[in-house]
Amino acid sequence: MITAASLSGMTLPSWASHLESKLAPPPLLLVQAFVDTLDLDLHTDVLAHADEARAWLADAGLRDADRTGFDADLRLARAARESLRALIGRNTGGPPLTEAELRPLEQVTSQAAPRLRVAADGGVGLGTGGAGRLADGLAGLLLAVRDAQADGSWERLRLCGNPDCRWAFYDGSRGRQGAWCEMASCGNRIKNRSLRARRAQGIIQRQPHGASPAGGP
């Protein structure tokens, strides 16, 4: 089994090159990479432009590049991405999915019917069609979610607590309490923000005991 730890020493797959750390173990890694194709903090989106989106979806094995009907598929991919973000958000106290958030996933599950397969070695698994349709590719992501929910790894996939970020990250820590994609960026930003807010309310008026004033002589 490939774990995030063993993966960290390897080159990431090209479809996950926008991820840097806190990687989910495969196949959950593809769910994380798909959701994080939209970087709300940096305002970058791998699925913003058709050519780049077509190439990424093909590279990730979610959709064959030469299939027709790309415009509708791209709309479905973007909508399903936000549905999956909301699904991950449930692991960090987010609200239940709205009807609008469930609809793209229902479109996926109605178009792609997973099939039971029995392998020669006796393993019984669920698979999706191999025709390169986006619905099958996205159904594969839902199967990865289902398996992760069954083995307990799902709850470690979390959304950054910075409302302007909402980056999906994998919390491999023992306490499972990670709240930020990166403490250095989002964690400190939010902490400084709440610190300033509390100072503004006059709750914090003095430095902690023994600390010298920042920027003092």
Ligand SMILES: [Zn+2]
């Ligand atoms: Zn963040």
